[in-house]
Amino acid sequence: MATHLLAFSVNNFTCRFTQAASANPVRFRTCSQSANVRETGFAAEKAPQVLEFLDNLLKVSLPLEKIDQLVVDDFPTEDHSTKDLGLVVYHSKQILQREDGPMTRSKSQALQRIAHGTAHMWFGNLLGIDWWSDLWLTEGLTSYFETLAMDHLQPGMGRRLKLRNRETSFMYESEVGGVSLVSFWPLASPEVEKHLYQKATALIGMVNGFLGNATFYDGLQRHLWQNSFASSTPDLFWRSLQLASERESVLIKNWDVRSVMDTWTRKSGYPLVTVVRNGNNVILMQGNALNRSRTDLWWIPLTYIIDGETFPEDLKPRAWLTPHQSRQQLDEIVPHNQWILLNLRAVGYYRVNYDEHTWQLLGATLIDDFRSIHVLNRAQIVSDILFLWKQELVSWSTAFSVLRYIIDEDEYEPLMALVVGVTNGLWGISPDSALSIAKWLGIAGRWYAEFISYTFDKFVVRSPNQNSLDYPD
Structure with a gap:
C-alpha cells in the first residue's frame, strides 16, 4: 500500500x-x-x-x-x-x-x-492517485458514493446532497471564473479546493448518467480490480469507462469518454444551453454561462422530455451538443402549446435558458401541477431563472411567472434553490453564507415556509416594475 x-x-x-x-x-x-x-x-x-x-x-x-x-x-x-x-x-x-x-x-x-x-477505503486508499493534482478524482468518487450511501440509509438525503454539491460548485465557479481549477489546483485557496471536489462529484454523477448504471459500474469495478494498491490517473479511469462502453454496444459512438470529460475537467466554468423555438422545431445553442465573450464549447449530454411524456428512469442522452458545433436542431417535433424540459433530474453540469414562450408554458405547468415536474428539475428551474435574471438574460416578469408557484412548494430542494439564489451575492453574502441560511431554514422547520412567503412577497410580489432587472427595494 x-x-x-x-x-x-x-x-x-x-x-x-x-x-x-x-x-x-x-x-x-x-x-x-x-x-x-x-x-x-x-x-x-x-x-x-x-x-x-x-x-x-x-x-x-x-x-x-x-x-x-x-x-x-x-x-x-x-x-x-x-x-x-x-x-x-x-x-x-x-x-x-x-x-x-x-x-x-x-x-x-x-x-x-x-x-x-x-x-x-476504496477511493484514495485501495485506489491511489499518480499525483496530487489528480486528487479531485478520488475525492469526487468518494463524495459521489457517500451520497449514494446516505440515500440508502436515509432516503431522500442523497438527493439533497447532489443538488447542494451542484449549486455550491456553481456559486464558487462564478466567484473564481477565469481560473482553470484543475490545472491550478496546487495553487488554489481552501475555498477553491472545496469547490473543486464538489464540481468533481457533480461530474461523476453526470458520467454515471450518460453511460448508464450497467456501463458505469462495469468500468469502475474493472478499474478497481486492475489498479488496486496502485496509482491511477483520470485518463486511465476514463479509459476503463470507455472500454465498458464498447463492451456494452457494438454500435460505434461519435464520442469517447476521455474526449467528453476533457472538455469539463481541463477548463473552468460551465455551459449555458439556450433553447430557441422555430415553429415546431427546437434549436439548442451552447455558450459559456459566466463569460459570454469566451468561445469555450463542451460535449454536453442532452436529456429532455416533451410535455406529455413520462420522466424516464435512466438518464442516457437523447442527443449531444459537441465542441464541433455551437448549435443543433433536435429531431423531435414540439407542438407550439407544449414545453420541452432539458437536463432531467439536473444530472448535467449546465444551466438552461428557454425562449419566452417555453418559460411561460413551464410557469403555467408549475402553477397548475408542480408535482408533475421532478423535484430536482423544479430546483434547477428555480436556480436557473434566478441566475438568468441576475445575468440580465431574462426579464423580471419572466422570472416572476416561473417563481410565483413557489409559495405552494413543499419540498426542500426547490426552496433551498430559491433561498440560495436570492441571498447569494445580495448584501455581500457569500456562497457559504447563502447555503448556511438555507440549511438553517431547513432545520427551523415550520419557519421555513413563513420565510419563503416573506422572501417571495418582498422580492417578487412587491416588485414595483415587473420588467425591471434591478432588485426591488
Whole structure:
C-alpha cells in the first residue's frame, strides 16, 4: 500500500465491536475515551451498514479483516477526520451520537462523515492517485458514493446532497471564473479546493448518467480490480469507462469518454444551453454561462422530455451538443402549446435558458401541477431563472411567472434553490453564507415556509416594475 496511508495509534481507549455482513466480513472497532464510549454507538452501528452497501454496489471487497474508528477530542486539521487504510479518526464533536432516538440533524451530519470515511477505503486508499493534482478524482468518487450511501440509509438525503454539491460548485465557479481549477489546483485557496471536489462529484454523477448504471459500474469495478494498491490517473479511469462502453454496444459512438470529460475537467466554468423555438422545431445553442465573450464549447449530454411524456428512469442522452458545433436542431417535433424540459433530474453540469414562450408554458405547468415536474428539475428551474435574471438574460416578469408557484412548494430542494439564489451575492453574502441560511431554514422547520412567503412577497410580489432587472427595494 502507499506509504502515506500507514498510521499508528497508541491510546488507552475503550472499544465497541461490530461487524459488517458483507461478502468478506469486516470487523469494526469503534474506540474512544471510556467516558464517551456510550455515544460511539451510532458510529459503531452505521459504519458496517455503509460498508455493506458499498461492498454490494462496487462488488470489490476490501482486503481488510478489520477497520478501526477512533474518536478523539483534539484534532490537528480542519477536516475533522482522517482516512487511512483500515483506520478512520473522527473529532468527537462531529461523531459522538447515541444509536437510539430519531435521526436528528447532528446524526445526519455524523452519518455523512461516516459514509465519506468508509467510501475512502476504496477511493484514495485501495485506489491511489499518480499525483496530487489528480486528487479531485478520488475525492469526487468518494463524495459521489457517500451520497449514494446516505440515500440508502436515509432516503431522500442523497438527493439533497447532489443538488447542494451542484449549486455550491456553481456559486464558487462564478466567484473564481477565469481560473482553470484543475490545472491550478496546487495553487488554489481552501475555498477553491472545496469547490473543486464538489464540481468533481457533480461530474461523476453526470458520467454515471450518460453511460448508464450497467456501463458505469462495469468500468469502475474493472478499474478497481486492475489498479488496486496502485496509482491511477483520470485518463486511465476514463479509459476503463470507455472500454465498458464498447463492451456494452457494438454500435460505434461519435464520442469517447476521455474526449467528453476533457472538455469539463481541463477548463473552468460551465455551459449555458439556450433553447430557441422555430415553429415546431427546437434549436439548442451552447455558450459559456459566466463569460459570454469566451468561445469555450463542451460535449454536453442532452436529456429532455416533451410535455406529455413520462420522466424516464435512466438518464442516457437523447442527443449531444459537441465542441464541433455551437448549435443543433433536435429531431423531435414540439407542438407550439407544449414545453420541452432539458437536463432531467439536473444530472448535467449546465444551466438552461428557454425562449419566452417555453418559460411561460413551464410557469403555467408549475402553477397548475408542480408535482408533475421532478423535484430536482423544479430546483434547477428555480436556480436557473434566478441566475438568468441576475445575468440580465431574462426579464423580471419572466422570472416572476416561473417563481410565483413557489409559495405552494413543499419540498426542500426547490426552496433551498430559491433561498440560495436570492441571498447569494445580495448584501455581500457569500456562497457559504447563502447555503448556511438555507440549511438553517431547513432545520427551523415550520419557519421555513413563513420565510419563503416573506422572501417571495418582498422580492417578487412587491416588485414595483415587473420588467425591471434591478432588485426591488
